[in-house]
Amino acid sequence: MLVLLDRDGVINVDTPTGVVELEKFVLIPRSVDAIAMLTQAGFRIAVCTNQSSIGKGLLTPDMLGIIHGFMHRAVHAAGGQIDRVYFASESSDVPFKRRKPSPEMLLEAMAEFHADPARTPFVGDMITDMEAACAAGCPRILTRTGKGGALEAAGIPAAVAPVTVVDNLYAAAELICKEYR
Numbered sequence: 001m002l003v004l005l006d007r008d009g010v011i012n013v014d015t016p017t018g019v020v021e022l023e024k025f026v027l028i029p030r031s032v033d034a035i036a037m038l039t040q041a042g043f044r045i046a047v048c049t050n051q052s053s054i055g056k057g058l059l060t061p062d063m064l065g066i067i068h069g070f071m072h073r074a075v076h077a078a079g080g081q082i083d084r085v086y087f088a089s090e091s092s093d094v095p096f097k098r099r100k101p102s103p104e105m106l107l108e109a110m111a112e113f114h115a116d117p118a119r120t121p122f123v124g125d126m127i128t129d130m131e132a133a134c135a136a137g138c139p140r141i142l143t144r145t146g147k148g149g150a151l152e153a154a155g156i157p158a159a160v161a162p163v164t165v166v167d168n169l170y171a172a173a174e175l176i177c178k179e180y181r
């Protein structure tokens with residue numbers, strides 16, 4: 001069983017300027033515990049993240065690797081494991097091909113882990129996450145962390161329904177353990 005996670009606003013705090021250095025990568029409380037809960041329940045975890053800062057020249061792939069090294073170590077220390085990170089480096093100034101709302105990263109992850117889309121929930125905080133999950137055929141979970149609270153308040157478009165809204169990744173993990181194991 002596979003669980004797909006967005007990164008910014010779900011695992012770590014979203015920042016308006018983008019997480020372009022390690023100091024800007026701040027974990028959301030209990031997010032690594034949530035991943036550990038899923039790992040220990042037998043789920044594989046893949047992160048699918050847009051990193052348009054690379055395409056804009058604000059973030060180097062090396063620095064992204066350093067940031068992800070830190071994330072992996074934090075998850076390991078809590079007793080969990082992120083099995084793979086997929087990222088889209090294209091700038092948000094160009095029409096999307098790989099980055100969400102394209103389902104490309106999600107489909108790649110499910111092919112690699114031989115996962116059934118209908119049993120592979122995606123946890124994200126933005127409409128583009130919900131759109132990508134919809135297009136990939138994955139159940140959708142929106143966190144109120146990151147931009148999710150604002151999306152919930154504005155009204156989640158019917159086109160991506162049904163969306164299950166939870167407070168944070170920890171609540172998402174509890175729900176997934178209950179409903180998908």
Ligand SMILES: [Mg+2]
Binds near residue numbers: 007010
């Ligand atoms: Mg996000």
